[in-house]
Amino acid sequence: MHLGTPEQQFPEIRELDLFAEMEDAHFKLLMRGAYLQTFPPQIELISEGDPSDFLHIVVSGSVDLFSTWNRRETSMATVWPVSTFILAATIKNAPYLMSARTLEKSRIVLVPSQDVRAVFDIDARFARAIVTELAQCYRSVIKNTKDLKLRTSLERVANYLLRQQARASGEREFELLTEKRRLASVLGMTPENLSRAFKSLQSYGVCVTGNRVTVGDQADLERFAKPSPLIDDYTT
Amino acid sequence: MHLGTPEQQFPEIRELDLFAEMEDAHFKLLMRGAYLQTFPPQIELISEGDPSDFLHIVVSGSVDLFSTWNRRETSMATVWPVSTFILAATIKNAPYLMSARTLEKSRIVLVPSQDVRAVFDIDARFARAIVTELAQCYRSVIKNTKDLKLRTSLERVANYLLRQQARASGEREFELLTEKRRLASVLGMTPENLSRAFKSLQSYGVCVTGNRVTVGDQADLERFAKPSPLIDDYTT
């Protein structure tokens, strides 16, 4: 399904931190073997354990990264456009540790892993970008681990709301972008307990109706949540 | 305290995956600004939030990486010789996300972060090695997250024992290398519950006395623990 190269259709790929600084010839080389595909919702793109044949780039839609063990499942993260996923597996040429499924109709660019590794070896700027990206991912997972191990589920929910509020430019009112039961899984709890958590947070001025969240008294919520840049600031 | 360069005293540093392939001149450049220091036990080497001035290499002894929040503390990992830690912070030139303390008398090589970044830019093999190392670290943390979110504490303990057994070449009997209360923290549980977990695992043929562990029936323990390479194999 090559209808023009992916890069012609999606110049924002070129703007991604990962590709922005690399040489034109090398970018073309990467895109030559790449292809763009559109997937319906709820399609499993990759399964954990599979060999990592492609680096994936979400161009539109959104993707859920999840893992299973012993008939249990947990959501690990959500990938929004425009960004990549399973970079580490690609680099190491190792099996995927997570599965991925589309949450909605999504367009994904697939870049052959061996091309990524080949270009990595000849383009220092690209190598530099990959390292920065990987370091960023690593630090995000560490923050997530701290969140899980140091906080109760109620504290995790409170801090999640504060992060989402910051993302919405600090507005008192904003939307949850995630289905609640998946949010619960991301936060390491059950949907039932997420419901109860929202209710508990009413005493700190939080009101959740449907996807609409209102933070009545941010200072009060922060007094309870005690957000820390070393856990909650995903930009550094 | 420059008593000969660190690399003269510890040739195994040069053998580290991270440094093995790089050019001699560049390695010398890194070591020129580095220094070796000996620390007594229980010394806090770095504190989370501090700027990342040095890449650390544990040459002997061992180091505990831990984090705190709201008067709670959790052990994130243990670093054994010979390996590095806080590579990601060094690369990103961002504050440490974890604190580090010596567990015993330890010798540590400190390499100025800016030297690491400078050499990274001029030595493609070094860059390659850093990426591989970071990808490895990332994948380890993901596995740890899966362990925490998908398993109960009893299952985590069971799988930990199987991993340690594998590390001890599969011997029926082996030693715990970690103080139990720190192990509990690493596994995300209290020391009391670790004790009770060991007792529960007696019904699967596990016997723990002091630091001595005996796995009476490995197949039986595995039937309960259900180890998975996508969580428990830290080599891939």
Added chain:
DNA sequence: TTCGGTGCTTGATATTTGTCAATCGGTGGA
């Protein structure tokens, strides 16, 4: 050897979290 300290273990209890079942409420299709 004895003493004090420290870490481990144990039991009782409290808290947190998960499970199950029923109900509510919105949405989309017949």
Added chain:
DNA sequence: TCCACCGATTGACAAATATCAAGCACCGAA
């Protein structure tokens, strides 16, 4: 419009995990 479905919510209960307090065992120093 109505109905069926699915996710969210609620309550009752169960399981997992943490906390607290006491006792035990080992180890090093006096």
